[in-house]
Amino acid sequence: MNRTRLIFYFLFALIGVSLLGGCSAVRTVNIQLLQPPPSYVPDSIQSLTVFNRSMTPDFKNWDRDSLEQLLSDRHLELDTTLRDSIAADTVIQVAAHQLFNSGRFDVVIPKEKNLTNFLPSTISPEPLDWEFVSTMCQNFNTDALLVLESFSEEINTDFDSGYEQDFSGNMVETYYGALDLTYHSRWRLYDPKHRERIRTFDVTDTIFWDSYGYTAEEMYYKLPSIKEALIEGGVVTGQDLARKIAPQWKDARRHMFATGQKDIDKAIPLAEKGDWEAAQKIWEQYADVGSKSRRSKVEFNLALANEMNGDIEEAIAWGVKSYKTYYRHQTDEYLRTLDKRRKLLNQIDEEKETD
Numbered sequence: 311m312n313r314t315r316l317i318f319y320f321l322f323a324l325i326g327v328s329l330l331g332g333c334s335a336v337r338t339v340n341i342q343l344l345q346p347p348p349s350y351v352p353d354s355i356q357s358l359t360v361f362n363r364s365m366t367p368d369f370k371n372w373d374r375d376s377l378e379q380l381l382s383d384r385h386l387e388l389d390t391t392l393r394d395s396i397a398a399d400t401v402i403q404v405a406a407h408q409l410f411n412s413g414r415f416d417v418v419i420p421k422e423k424n425l426t427n428f429l430p431s432t433i434s435p436e437p438l439d440w441e442f443v444s445t446m447c448q449n450f451n452t453d454a455l456l457v458l459e460s461f462s463e464e465i466n467t468d469f470d471s472g473y474e475q476d477f478s479g480n481m482v483e484t485y486y487g488a489l490d491l492t493y494h495s496r497w498r499l500y501d502p503k504h505r506e507r508i509r510t511f512d513v514t515d516t517i518f519w520d521s522y523g524y525t526a527e528e529m530y531y532k533l534p535s536i537k538e539a540l541i542e543g544g545v546v547t548g549q550d551l552a553r554k555i556a557p558q559w560k561d562a563r564r565h566m567f568a569t570g571q572k573d574i575d576k577a578i579p580l581a582e583k584g585d586w587e588a589a590q591k592i593w594e595q596y597a598d599v600g601s602k603s604r605r606s607k608v609e610f611n612l613a614l615a616n617e618m619n620g621d622i623e624e625a626i627a628w629g630v631k632s633y634k635t636y637y638r639h640q641t642d643e644y645l646r647t648l649d650k651r652r653k654l655l656n657q658i659d660e661e662k663e664t665d
Contacts, residue, residue, distance in 0.1 A: 336640065339582070342560065344558070347554060365395055368431055370394070372394045387467060431462065437498065461547070466489075486521070489539055492515070497512075569596075577590075593608050593612050610629065610640070610644070
């Protein structure tokens with residue numbers, strides 16, 4: 311099997327096929343393309359059991375009203391680290407859901423998903439015992455454990471007031487509010503068949519909200535509550551982890567050419583339906599037939615068909631043929647796109663070789 315077939319999977323969700331410029335021979339195909347993840351996980355890991363080890367003794371289910379009272383007590387100026395058990399649980403649920411929906415992993419969340427951790431939240435726990443890892447993988451019939459080892463969220467708020475001129479020329483008081491949430495999480499991937507290496511993934515980022523109003527109440531209620539912000543941080547943390555290790559669908563556009571010849575162009579409806587192998591077979595019959603202009607269009611289409619069928623090297627070869635047969639700017643642009651894809655594939659292959 312061609313190596314690129316192991317990495318590329320295409321969902322031929324053709325949102326629409328349109329002619330550019332009326333009778334133009336260039337057609338645009340909207341597709342969804344599966345992007346390899348930035349962090350490599352071996353193909354041998356097809357299923358995961360997800361555990362939460364982050365909930366140290368200082369985690370609790372913060373009450374929404376208590377958090378808002380804390381904000382009020384500090385005169386709307388809050389700069390603190392909060393550890394919310396609901397937010398931490400949200401991380402696990404969202405990560406598992408996103409990983410499963412990617413199609414890359416089967417995922418199990420045990421009923422007793424929280425692993426005991428009595429360490430202070432500032433101390434990272436030692437790796438899990440391998441016998442425990444093996445037992446859990448056997449119990450849940452999965453290849454590896456994915457464990458949220460630590461999770462925290464920092465809340466920072468800023469509120470200010472000032473004056474501005476309204477439409478009538480009068481000076482009116484205005485209020486501005488900002489809420490920033492920075493989340494930190496560390497994950498470990500335990501593969502019992504390869505104990506010499508424990509993969510670690512750090513997920514950190516910041517979410518920003520701001521609001522503006524002509525009264526303090528208007529400004530305040532446009533912002534999420536602290537509790538809502540904490541939960542949203544959990545959602546985004548889980549999504550970010552999934553994007554890190556699972557392939558993601560990305561909208562993309564490709565072009566193909568109509569030649570004006572019925573026997574050749576009968577491949578186009580097949581391509582539009584996602585049957586690229588059948589379309590490729592038709593175009594291959596006419597790759598050496600006709601004028602340079604027509605041949606270059608067929609060669610271009612063959613480049614696209616090979617990309618869609620998972621052979622990036624053959625796609626580039628046909629693209630180069632089209633470029634040399636008859637220059638078109640679309641071919642130049644497409645070759646640049648294919649080259650970027652090839653570099654990404656080579657990078658993934660290098661990670662596999664060093665794994």
